[in-house]
Amino acid sequence: MRINSGVMVDNMMRNLQDNMKKLDRLNQQLSSGKKFSDPSQNPIGAAESMEIGSLISSHDQYLDNIGEAKDWMKSTESALKNSSKILQRSREQAIYGANGSLSEDDRKQIATEIGELRKELINVSNSKLGERYLFSGQMTNTKTFDDTGTFQGDEKAINREIGPGTSMQININGKEVFEDAIQTLKDLEDDLKNSNTDQIQDRIGELDTALSVTTENRAKIGAKINRLDMTESKLEEEKIQSEELLSKNEDVDIAETITDLKMQESVYRASLASGARVMQPTLVDFLQ
Amino acid sequence: MPEGAGQVGTGVEIEEINRIKDQFVEGQIWEKKQSQNYWQRRYDGIHRVENIFNEPTDDNLSAAFDNFWQSLQDLSNNPEDTAVRATVKERANTLVDAFHSIEEQLTDYKRSLNGDVKTTVDEINSLGTRISDLNEQIAHIKGTGKNPNDLMDSRDKLIEDLNKKVNVRTRQDDRGYINISIGGMSFVSGDNVNKLKTEKVSDAPNEDIIKFAELDRKADIKNGELAGLLDLRGVYNSSTGQSEGIIPDYKNKLDDMANTFANKFNDVHQNGFDFNGDSGVEFFLSDTDTNGDGTLDGSDITADSLIVNDTIKNNVKKIAAGSEANVGNGENAVQLADVIKKEQLNFDDGQANLMDKYESVISSLGVKGQRANQMVSNQDTLVEQLENKRQSISGVSLDEEMANMIKYQQAYSASAKLISNANRMLDSLMSILR
Secondary structure (H helix, E strand, O other), X not given: OOOOHHHHHHHHHHHHHHHHHHHHHHHHHHHHOEOOOOHHHOHHHHHHHHHHHHHHHHHHHHHHHHHHHHHHHHHHHHHHHHHHHHHHHHHHHHXXXXXXXXXXXXXXXXXXXXXXXXXXXXXXXXXXXXXXXXXXXXXOOOOOEOOOOOEOOOOXXXXXXXXXXXXXXXXXXXXXXXXXXXXXXXXXXXXXXXOOHHHHHHHHHHHHHHHHHHHHHHHHHHXXXXXXXXXXXXXXXXXXXXXXHHHHHHEOOHHHHHHHHHHHHHHHHHHHHHHHHHHOOOHHHHOO | OOOOOOEEOOOEEOOOOOOOOOHHHHHHHHHHHHHHHHHHHHHHHHHHHHHHHOOOOOOOHHHHHHHHHHHHHHHHHOOOOHHHXXXXXXXXXXXXXXXXHHHHHHHHHHHHHHHHXXXXXXXXXXXXXXXXXXXXXXXXXXXXXXXXHHHHHHHHHHHHHHHXXXXXXXXXXXXXXXXXXXXXEEXXXXXXXXXXXXXXXXXXXXXXXXXXXXXXXXXXOOOHHHHHHHHHHOXXXXXXXXXXXXXXXXXXXXXXXXXXXXXXXXXXXXXXXXXXXXXXXXXXXXXXXXXXXXXXXXXXXXXXXXXXXXXHHHOHHHXXXXXXOOOOOOHHHHHHHHHHHOOEEXXXXXXXXHHHHHHXXXXXXXXXXXXXXXXXXXXXXXXXXXXXXXXXXXXXXXXXXXXXHHHHHHHHHHHHHHHHHHHHHHHHHHHHHO
């Protein structure tokens, strides 16, 4: 091909333009910190980023859900602990009250304490998390037991999603745990008032049953909290992995890009320098 | 230099000035310019559409879906809490706004493209007129046996510009006319132009068609900037009743997403129970009878007509969070959240999860943009090579010209020397005779 100054100028301009474009691209990457800003620069990468981004926000949400579930269960656990204490104390008093050497007045005094303990048990059964009753089933706006010890909630499960497609019941059946116990304390109070020592023995058996129901439920809640802890740390781990993946997918490797930029810059300088040298002289410059 | 110039220098008459040009290379450059400008226009347009969808950043439709999903999850944790319910309502409004915003920007862009189509048609007509004028002058001068080089250069430049705009074929005849056709129909014939015009289509706003004005026949636009514009803007196909093009395509995808999502969401919502234990109402509605069947229902929902039901806007207790009529039940909120991230929905082109569907919409747009960009750089390279070739043939080399000048100068000096020597010889001879 016949090369003349026009060809050389055109080529130089095009190469300069190319080099500028590459410099601009690298500069964009460095200033934004991202490998690409539009899907057309990397369609698969863009879809991947959207997918991982959505996954990370899901993880965040499930971690929130787990946090809320744990709050609920920890409140439940502490209510059950109080309930155990009340029942324990009642059982001690019942055994004391069953003692034949006690006077009727003594028993009446014990009966008064049992009455107070029963009120406290009703209070415990009406425990709330925020504005919500823990033991009213799904009727969370309704007081669980009224003052007479009548159950007003339902026995339905409250389920929470703690991971994609995984849910867990977070509440326990308030009727099962409290109803009989409250009734037993009522009966015990009456029996103590009337000094029915034989029946007091029966009440002790009933209190044992109530205690074991409470303990069982505490164990159940404890196991579930353990499971939530495990799910939580697994989710946190997955979240970190996803974040790493996202970063790998879209974040610029600064060291590499700066090296590329330096290299591109020298290419650009070289093309400018060579252009300036080559464009200038023609035969005219050498003829005197 | 004027054509048929008179005297230049002393004692020399210029008979003819010829254009040094390879018409074959010229023709190839013209053809490549069509594709180059088609792909460039297409790429610019796709890039604009990408910017409208604004993925992957933090402020766009996928973020709106994500936030809505999170608020529904929060609702499942706190179905009793009206503040949480209010958040769900606000996030739903944001989602609706995100759909509206994309749809409006696409419509605006389409309108401006339709304006560009009209302007481009005007430019094409103007180029055609100027070429036909030049045809007339060139033929006239050629008739006198001279070469109108300047005019032919101007005409070549105009034809190159015309090739950037639209697919044309050129043919030179014996009289020196260059005749031009667009899509097989005559556009410039000698000194005559069959102008193009744009015409509104009643069924498709902002999709004006391009016709030959006098023949009233549709022009077949296949390449060049104009074809790029039409591909982006969309062209109404009267036999299918559909618009075909990138913007109509992505508008349809957006409408399909809005409609499929909203209807499924409504189904789930209506299966649930609200704060007061009543069955759920429709969560999303359409504010226009888009399909024109006289009733306003779920089938009318598009990205543009989507709204949140006023019943819910006015009373957030109407949000059906429960799968049972109990205030503490938040299980339907999980089902609602699942419509966004988990459920397989029935889209126009098959079953998919909403987020996956949206990702594939965005990546298909990216692939189209990437291909267009690739084609632009391919065409650039081809045009570069051809332009180099043209420059190599037609360009002036100062070195060559200077060398030639010195050659002739030296030849001149040599012959002058010869004359002066002969003169001296004659002088000597004469002096002997004196």
